[in-house]
Amino acid sequence: MESRPKKKRANLRDVAKVAGVSVATVSRVLNSPKAVSEETRLRVEEVIDMLHFVPSAAARAINSGRTRVIGALVPTLDNAIFSRFLAALEKHLAMHGLSLVVATTSNDPEIETEKARGLVDIGVEALIVSGITHSPEFDKLMEQTRLPVIATSYFEENYHLPTVGYDNASASRIALDFLLASGHQKIAVVHGPVKNNDRTQARLSGLKAAKLAHSLQMFETDISIQGGSTAIQNLLRTKTTFTAILCFSDVLAMGVLFELQRQQINVPEEVSLIGIDDLPSSPYTFPAITTVHLPVARMGEVAAKSIVRWLDSQTVPDPYLLPAELIVRHSTRKLE
Amino acid sequence: MESRPKKKRANLRDVAKVAGVSVATVSRVLNSPKAVSEETRLRVEEVIDMLHFVPSAAARAINSGRTRVIGALVPTLDNAIFSRFLAALEKHLAMHGLSLVVATTSNDPEIETEKARGLVDIGVEALIVSGITHSPEFDKLMEQTRLPVIATSYFEENYHLPTVGYDNASASRIALDFLLASGHQKIAVVHGPVKNNDRTQARLSGLKAAKLAHSLQMFETDISIQGGSTAIQNLLRTKTTFTAILCFSDVLAMGVLFELQRQQINVPEEVSLIGIDDLPSSPYTFPAITTVHLPVARMGEVAAKSIVRWLDSQTVPDPYLLPAELIVRHSTRKLE
DNA sequence: TTGACAGATGTAACTAGTTACATCAAGCTG
DNA sequence: CAGCTTGATGTAACTAGTTACATCTGTCAA
Numbered sequence: 001m002e003s004r005p006k007k008k009r010a011n012l013r014d015v016a017k018v019a020g021v022s023v024a025t026v027s028r029v030l031n032s033p034k035a036v037s038e039e040t041r042l043r044v045e046e047v048i049d050m051l052h053f054v055p056s057a058a059a060r061a062i063n064s065g066r067t068r069v070i071g072a073l074v075p076t077l078d079n080a081i082f083s084r085f086l087a088a089l090e091k092h093l094a095m096h097g098l099s100l101v102v103a104t105t106s107n108d109p110e111i112e113t114e115k116a117r118g119l120v121d122i123g124v125e126a127l128i129v130s131g132i133t134h135s136p137e138f139d140k141l142m143e144q145t146r147l148p149v150i151a152t153s154y155f156e157e158n159y160h161l162p163t164v165g166y167d168n169a170s171a172s173r174i175a176l177d178f179l180l181a182s183g184h185q186k187i188a189v190v191h192g193p194v195k196n197n198d199r200t201q202a203r204l205s206g207l208k209a210a211k212l213a214h215s216l217q218m219f220e221t222d223i224s225i226q227g228g229s230t231a232i233q234n235l236l237r238t239k240t241t242f243t244a245i246l247c248f249s250d251v252l253a254m255g256v257l258f259e260l261q262r263q264q265i266n267v268p269e270e271v272s273l274i275g276i277d278d279l280p281s282s283p284y285t286f287p288a289i290t291t292v293h294l295p296v297a298r299m300g301e302v303a304a305k306s307i308v309r310w311l312d313s314q315t316v317p318d319p320y321l322l323p324a325e326l327i328v329r330h331s332t333r334k335l336e
Numbered sequence: 337m338e339s340r341p342k343k344k345r346a347n348l349r350d351v352a353k354v355a356g357v358s359v360a361t362v363s364r365v366l367n368s369p370k371a372v373s374e375e376t377r378l379r380v381e382e383v384i385d386m387l388h389f390v391p392s393a394a395a396r397a398i399n400s401g402r403t404r405v406i407g408a409l410v411p412t413l414d415n416a417i418f419s420r421f422l423a424a425l426e427k428h429l430a431m432h433g434l435s436l437v438v439a440t441t442s443n444d445p446e447i448e449t450e451k452a453r454g455l456v457d458i459g460v461e462a463l464i465v466s467g468i469t470h471s472p473e474f475d476k477l478m479e480q481t482r483l484p485v486i487a488t489s490y491f492e493e494n495y496h497l498p499t500v501g502y503d504n505a506s507a508s509r510i511a512l513d514f515l516l517a518s519g520h521q522k523i524a525v526v527h528g529p530v531k532n533n534d535r536t537q538a539r540l541s542g543l544k545a546a547k548l549a550h551s552l553q554m555f556e557t558d559i560s561i562q563g564g565s566t567a568i569q570n571l572l573r574t575k576t577t578f579t580a581i582l583c584f585s586d587v588l589a590m591g592v593l594f595e596l597q598r599q600q601i602n603v604p605e606e607v608s609l610i611g612i613d614d615l616p617s618s619p620y621t622f623p624a625i626t627t628v629h630l631p632v633a634r635m636g637e638v639a640a641k642s643i644v645r646w647l648d649s650q651t652v653p654d655p656y657l658l659p660a661e662l663i664v665r666h667s668t669r670k671l672e
Numbered sequence: 673t674t675g676a677c678a679g680a681t682g683t684a685a686c687t688a689g690t691t692a693c694a695t696c697a698a699g700c701t702g
Numbered sequence: 703c704a705g706c707t708t709g710a711t712g713t714a715a716c717t718a719g720t721t722a723c724a725t726c727t728g729t730c731a732a
Contacts, residue, residue, distance in 0.1 A: 009482075011718055022682045027720060037680060052480045057459025058403060059718035061394035062687050068458055069405075069437065077423040078616065080416065087413040090440055094451070099458050101405065101437050104426055115430070122404055122435050123393025144388045225617040254617065261622035280414065281561040281590070286597035347688055358712045363690060373710060395688035398717050 010051035019047040030055060061123065069099050070307060071119035072128045075107040079223060079251055080279050081296055082130075085152070088300025089128065096308045098125075107196050109135040120145055126307045128152060131198045132159050148310045150303050153199055155321045164303045164320040168199050169206030171292045171324040175246050175274045176207055178290075178326055183335030184244035184272060186215045190231045190256060191248040192223035203248050203276070217242065221252070228255020236263065243272065243335060250275035250282050253289050257331070272332040276324075287330035295322050346387035355383040366391060397459065405435050406643060407455035408464045411443040415559060415587055416615050417632055418466075421488070424636025425464065432644045434461075443532050445471040456481055462643045464488060467534045468495050484646045486639050489535055491657045500639045500656040504535050505542035507628045507660040511582050511610045512543055514626075514662055519671030520580035520608060522551045526567045526592060527584040528559035539584050539612070553578065557588070564591020572599065579607060579671060586611040586618050589625050593667070608668040612660075623666035631658050 016023045021040060028036045029044040036044070047053075061067045070093055074082045090100045101124060103115040113135045119127060120141065126148035142149050142161075154165040179187055189207065192200050207216060219235055221227035228247065232255075235242070247253040253275030260267055267273050267287055275282065278293035299322055306317035352359045357380060364372045365380040372380070383389075397403045406429055410418045426436045437460060439451040449471045455463060456477065462484035478485050478497075490501040515523055525543065528536050543552060555571055557563035564583065568591075571578070583589040589611030596603055603609050603623055611618065614629035635658055642653035 012720095013718080023719080024683080024721075025681060028681090031720080035680080040680080049480075052482065054456065054481050056398065056718055057457060058394045058397035059687090060720080061459075062392065062398055062689080062718080063720045065687085067394060077413075077419040077426070078416070080414075080419075083413040083416075083419040086438070087440060090413070090438060094439065094454070097454070099437050099439065099454060101435050102422070102426060103430065103435065104423060118430070118433070118435060120390065121393060123397075144385075145390050146388065225620040229620050255620055258620050258622045284561040284565050284591055284594050286594045348690095349688080359689080360691075360713080361711060364711090367690080371710080376710080392688055395717090396690080398688080398719080399690045401717080 010053045011056070012053075015044065015047050015051060015053050018051065019044045067123040067125055068097060069101055069122070069124050070126050070128065071101045071103065071116075071124035073103050073105050073112055073115060073119075074130050075105055077102070077104055079249075080281070081249070081251070081277050081294075084280070085296045085300045088297040089304050090300075092301050092304030093307070096304070098304075098308070105130075107193070109133065109138065109196060113138040113141065116141055120147065125311055126150075128303055128307065129161075130154075132156055132161070132163065133196055133198045148307060148316075150306055150310075150317070152299055152303055154202070155319060157319050159319070162306065162317045162319055164299055164306060164317075164322070166294050166299075166322045166324045168202035171276050171294060172203035172206035172246070172248065173210075174324060174326050175276055175292050176210055178328070179244045179246060179272065179274060179332070180210065180214065182244075182272065182332060186217075186240075186242040186244070188217045188219060188235050188240075188242045188245045189248070190219045190221060190228060190235075190245060190252050192227070192252070193220060200248060223249055223251055225251060225255035225258065228252040228257075229259040232256050232259040232263070244332070245271060245273050247273070247275045250277040250279045250289060250291055253291065253331075254279075254281070254285060257285060257289065267331050268333040274332055278327055283329065285331075290329045290332040291327050293325045293327045298322055346389045347392070348389075351380065351383050351387060351389050354387065355380045403459040403461055404433060405437055405458070405460050406462050406464065407437045407439065407452075407460035409439050409441050409448055409451055409455075410466050411441055413438070413440060415585075416617075417585070417587070417613050417630075420616070421632045421636045424633040425640050426636075428637050428640030429643070432640070434640075434644070441466075443529070445469065445474065445532060449474040449477065452477055456483065461647055462486075464639055464643065465497075466490075468492055468497070468499065469532055469534045484643060484652075486642055486646075486653070488635055488639055490538070491655060493655050495655070498642065498653045498655055500635055500642060500653075500658070502630050502635075502658045502660045504538035507612050507630060508539035508542035508582070508584065509546075510660060510662050511612055511628050512546055514664070515580045515582060515608065515610060515668070516546065516550065518580075518608065518668060522553075522576075522578040522580070524553050524555060524571050524576075524578045524581045525584070526555045526557060526564060526571075526581060526588050528563070528588070529556060536584060559585055559587055561587060561591035561594065564588040564593075565595040568592050568595040568599070580668070581607060581609050583609070583611045586613040586615045586625060586627055589627065589667075590615075590617070590621060593621060593625065603667050604669040610668055614663055618663075619665065621667075626665045626668040627663050629661045629663045634658055 012023050012026050016026045029041050093100050105112040128150050131154045132151050149161050151161045151163045152165050155167050156163050194200050219231040221231040275289050275291040278291045282289045302320050348359050348362050352362045365377050429436050441448040464486050467490045468487050485497050487497045487499045488501050491503050492499050530536050555567040557567040611625050611627040614627045618625045618627055638656050
């Protein structure tokens with residue numbers, strides 16, 4: 001019924017034709033409107049509106065060589081620590097006109113490599129990854145594409161990629177030292193999977209020195225509320241005595257806390273509990289969880305700014321160490 | 337020192353030249369390797385490796401008209417309900433070779449519009465938004481671009497965009513009915529901001545009928561653990577009596593639970609507590625929170641599949657109603 | 673009156689891929 | 703041995719923008 005049988009999306013040439021100007025003029029209306037006379041500009045804008053013209057991002061990208069998209073690879077979105085990080089990252093990238101593509105890896109280097117390939121395929125300008133454990137194929141891909149990559153959640157001065165993160169070993173050390181200084185000797189340690197997880201590994205290594213002198217019992221479990229819960233069930237089954245529990249993440253600590261409440265074990269009267277991360281919810285649990293604060297929001301900000309600088313001025317950023325800080329709340333107490 | 341002073345990224349033509357074949361052949365090696373002789377293929381692949389050639393996503397997109405990127409606009413990443421949704425969405429989009437760009441709106445229609453414009457600019461093929469409250473500019477943008485858009489977290493048969501979500505009014509009604517059936521008459525309702533939030537508004541409307549017959553006291557607060565905590569502080573200050581608290585989200589319920597514990601008010605002995613959402617942590621709190629389960633992971637899956645079908649076969653999906661289901665746990669009790 | 677210059681606009685060549693069509697050789701059939 | 707088919711490859715025209723350079727008009731000063 002219409003005059004045009006094939007009504008595809010309008011492009012620059014269509015607009016130019018209808019407005020009776022050249023493609024260059026339409027392009028100018030879009031990109032440097034002051035270079036076009038008022039009259040022409042208004043006419044072109046009218047046609048743009050009329051034809052529902054929306055410039056093709058791909059065509060623009062092919063010329064500028066910029067897609068304005070950054071990719072982030074995180075283990076999961078189901079832990080508040082990563083979603084907070086991404087929230088900060090997204091916010092600060094958006095300030096610089098960059099968008100964030102998120103892909104999850106389930107802590108599996110193979111999935112990570114596959115997803116990284118997918119991100120390269122859609123044309124991300126840079127990549128942000130978690131930790132420094134990656135597959136050889138991943139490293140090869142990064143080398144081939146020469147894409148800016150930043151590793152987060154982990155500080156390592158001499159890693160071949162710039163890192164933005166905290167000293168995981170010292171974070172767990174801070175927590176342990178606080179428990180030891182409070183007179184605790186028999187301590188249960190609840191941590192996430194060790195395999196493929198350099199953050200957990202580093203936190204474990206932070207305890208190594210103390211392990212010889214003191215009684216530390218390790219419990220590996222999933223990083224989730226449920227994981228904390230089952231770890232305590234396992235712990236109680238061993239019938240070993242302990243006066244404090246050190247959790248490698250506040251998510252675990254919350255699970256542990258709930259399970260202790262269920263078992264009628266008082267925190268901190270009977271058992272002291274300390275976590276690592278400091279989630280937004282941690283100050284509000286009852287009792288409020290003592291923890292080691294890791295500035296993830298700051299990490300997102302620093303990562304975003306490093307990427308922006310890298311892209312703008314080809315400067316490979318220096319590794320950035322974020323401070324880990326003890327926050328004493330009410331889930332721990334001094335032993336007499 | 338090198339022969340080539342300007343060493344840009346290699347492109348198809350460079351590879352073709354070095355390998356001594358035509359651009360078409362290189363393109364074939366990339367896209368339909370079986371159409372090329374073994375010998376030629378190997379030679380070309382060698383050159384690709386040698387020159388670190390990575391095909392330009394933009395150039396591919398310009399031809400196929402597909403960027404393989406989907407945009408999602410969510411209020412925040414700081415609430416587990418949205419990160420779970422995004423996790424499921426990302427997973428199911430990835431299964432179909434689609435990537436997910438995430439942008440946060442802080443529940444502000446203006447920010448949403450701005451971010452939507454950004455997503456259109458980078459060339460997303462479709463958009464997934466939360467709720468049905470959007471600015472006129474947003475609607476205009478969507479109309480102009482004719483982009484597939486799905487509204488989530490909200491079911492509304494007659495909305496101009498397809499919706500995938502639950503009946504928020506009936507979710508709150510389910511929770512309230514359960515409290516009423518358990519003999520509760522004096523009920524405090526803790527909910528998030530009403531402004532610009534159709535989910536909250538719908539949940540409030542679900543209580544309207546009962547509001548006349550029963551004593552419902554409303555408390556508006558931020559959707560966070562802290563928000564739940566302060567709501568209870570405000571509630572206690574009013575000195576009104578109540579036997580149950582209905583929270584419009586489990587995040588609020590957790591904050592409420594912690595604060596009640598701090599105030600030495602027993603749940604469920606003294607006060608019954610019910611939430612809506614059913615977070616992964618909800619079964620593990622002490623006591624485990626009774627709640628109305630909203631299948632967010634399913635929502636992510638359905639949204640992803642709807643988008644895929646829409647893009648593949650131009651079929652605008654039908655609105656999809658997800659069931660809300662009461663999960664009775666241990667934070668509620670029957671009044672004699 | 674001429675030259676210089678600014679302002680507005682157009683032409684065409686770029687960007688980096690895909691792909692329809694043409695070409696050519698080799699193998700098979702009648 | 704002509705004629706047909708198949709397989710492998712190349713040429714060139716697309717995709718949708720940007721932009722260097724050319725052109726044209728008009729104003730102003732010399």
